Amino acid sequence: MISTKIIKGIAFCAAIILIINCSTTSKSVRVDVEADPFEKLSDYHFFTGIQNNLQPNAGVLPYDLITPLFTDYAEKSRFVWMPDGTSAAYNSKEVVDFPEGAVLIKNFYYNHDAADLSKGRRIIETRLLMKRPDKWDAISYVWNDEQTEAFLEVAGDVKKVEWKDKLGTERSVNYVVPNKNQCKGCHEYKGELMPIGPKVRNLNYTFAYEDGAKNQLDKWAEVGYLTEYDNSIEHPKVAKWDDASSGSLHDRAMSYLEINCGHCHRKEGPGSVSGLFLMIEEDNPLNMGICKTPVSAGKGSGGNTYDIVPGNPDKSILVYRMETNDPGARMPEVGRSVMHEEGVALIREWITAMEGGCQKSMDEK
C-alpha cells in the first residue's frame, strides 16, 4: 500500500514536472528584429516540443505553394509567423506586403523512403526570411546529425544526403546549404532581398489545416495575417505545374518557369542583364526566349543558338541549361545540382507543342 502511494506520489510529481516543462517549452514565439540572429533555431520557439517534429507554436501557420521552387528533390515544410496585431497587405501581383517582424520559416528535408514515410526523414536546414525594420534578412540554420537542433550558419555548407525515391531507387545528392549572399542570388527584387513564393496567385488554393481544409488566403485573413483581401471576388491563381487539370500546358509551364526562373529572370531581378524574362505576365515571345539568341551564356548555350526553338526542345538552350549539372552552365544557378526530371519533361512537352521555328543564323549554315 505504502509503496503504491509512493509510486502514485512520484507519478504525480512527475506529471507536475512534465506540465511545468511543457509550459516552459510552449513559450510564445520570440523574434527580435533588431537583434542578431539566435545561435539556435529552438531559441525562436517557432516549434513546440521535440523540435524536429516541426509542430508549430501558436501563431505559426503552415502554408504551401501551388507550384514550388525545385531544390534537389528536397521536401519543404513552410510556415509563416507575424507579430501580434500585424498582418500582410494583399497584393494582386507581387509577394504580399508583409509587416515588420514577419518571419517565413522554410524547412528542407528528405524522407528516408519516399514510399514509406513511417521510416522518417532527415531535416537538412531551416531558412528564415525575417522582415527587419528596413529590409528582409535571410538566416539559415543547419540541423545536426542527431536531428535535435539546428545551428546558425552564414557561410553555407555541403551535406551528402541519401534517400529512396517513390520507385525505390536509391538516390543521393551533395545538398548545398547556400551562404547568406547566395540567398540574394535568387531572393532579389529591385536590388533588395525579397521572398519569392508567397504571392496571392501561388497561395490561392486549399490547404489541409489541422482543423480542416481551407483556402489559404481565407485562412490567412481569418487569423488576421492578411488584410485588404476581399474573399467575395475571384483572385489570381497559377496553374499547378504537375496537375494537368489545373491549367493548360502553357499555363503550367509558365507557372513552373516563373517560380523556378522568374524571380531572377525578370526586369527587376539579377538575371535582367540576360534580357530573358520568365514571369507569367510575359507576353513578348522574344523576351521569354523564343528565337532569342543568348548574350553571355558562353558554354551555357550547349552548342545551341536560341533559348527556345519552337518544336525543338533538343535545340533549346533553356532545356539544355535545365538538364546539365555543370555548375558553370546549369540553371537555376543555386539550389540545383541534379536535374529535375519531371520539370524538364514539362518544359520539353511545352516547347515540342509550340509551332514554327527560328531562322537559321550565319553560324548555323
Next chain:
Amino acid sequence: MKRIALMLMVVIAFSACNNEKTTKVTTDNIEKELQTKLINAKDGDIIEIPEGRFSFTRSLSLNDVPNVTIKGAGIDKTFLSFKDQIDGAEGIRIKADGITVEGFTIEDSKGDAIKIQDSKNVVIRAINATWTEGAKETNGAYGLYPVNCENVLMENCEASYSSDAGIYIGQSRNVLMRNNLAHHNVAGIEIENCRMVEAYDNIAENNTGGFLIFDMPGLPQANGYSVKVHNNIVRDNNFKNFSPEGGMVNIIPPGTGMLVVAHNDVEIYSNTIEGYKTLGLAIVTFNFTQRPFKTENGFSPYYSKLNIYDNTFNRKGGVAGVPDITKEFGKMVNGMFPAQTQDILIDGIFNPDLEQANGNYVGDNRVCIRNNGDDIRFVNLNADGAKDLGDIKKSFDRDMEKFDCTIPSIDTEITKENLVLNKR
C-alpha cells in the same frame, strides 16, 4: 551631370577612409573563413588573402557591403583555384558599390571567373583570370565580367583561355580599361552595350578576335555610345575559335583583329593592328550576322558615327597566313579574295531612316576611315539586299573615298572622372 558624378566620386573616396578595418585571412580552412569574412564585412573593410594557392569548392560572393577591398599578395603570388568547384556559376560574384579587387589570380572557375554586377565605383586591378588546361570549350565564358556597372576602372589585369571574352565590360557606364593583357581567349577584349568607355594601352594577342565593340539586341541597356579605343596593340589574333556554338563570339573567324558590330559613336585611333590572317578591322551591322532581333528598347542594328583614323595596319605580322575557312565569315572573305587577308572590311548596310549622301551618312553620323596607312586592302561589301556570296561578289567595291572624312573626337571628360578611382 558629369560634375555630379565627379563630386560623388570624391565623396566616396573620402568616406571610404573612415572606419576601415584590415583583416587577413589565414590559410587554414580558407574557403569558409574567406566567405564568412565577405558575408560579415563592414563598410570600408580590407580583406587580405595571403600568398599561396588555395582551393575552393563553391563560389565566393560579396553582396551590398560598400567600399570593400579584396586584396591578394599579388597577381603572381595569390592563386584562387576553382578546379574542384561544385557549386556556383562564377568563381567570384560581387554586387557591391565601391568594390576593389586587386592582386590575385583566379584559376579554372566552372563559369565566369569574376562577375561584378549592378555596382558603382568598381576597381579591378592586377587580377588574372585563366584556365590552366588551355583552350577548352568547357572553360568558363568570361574572365573579368563587370556588367551593368557604373564608374569602372580595369587596369593591369590579364585574362586567358576564356571560352567567350577574356576582359569584358557590358551594359555599363563610364568605364576606363588600360594596361590589360588578353591572350588565348576567343574574344580578347570586348566592350558590349556600354556608354562612355575609354580603352588604351591594352594588348590583345593570340585570341580568335582581338578587340570587339558590340551592340547587342534584347538587353536592358541597348545602344552603347561614346566608346574610345586608342593606343592598343592588337596582334596575332589567329587562335582557333574554341567557343561553344550558339554564342555570338562563335561567328568570329580566327585571324580577326578588331570587330565592330552595330555600334554607334565609336572612335578608334592610334592602335597597332597586326598579324591577322583574315581581317584587320571589320565593321558590320547586326543584320549581317543573320541573327533575328527586334528593335524594341530602341536597339538599332546599324553602325553610325564611326571615327577610325591614324591606326597602323600590318596584315603580315608574325604568324599571319591565309584567311580562315572554319567560320562562315572567314569563308566569305576567302571566297571573295582567295588567300588574301583584308585590312578593313565594312558591310555597307546603312540605316534607311538616317540621312545619307554619296554612300555615307551625313554630318556627325558619318563613318570616317582615314589615314590608316597607304597599302590598305579595303573592301565595302555593299551587302544590303545581298543573299549569298555570289551577290556580294557583284556588289562589293574598294572605294575608300566616301569614308575619307573627319568627325569630332569624343569628349574625354569621362576618363578624368574615372581617374579619381585610381587614387583608391
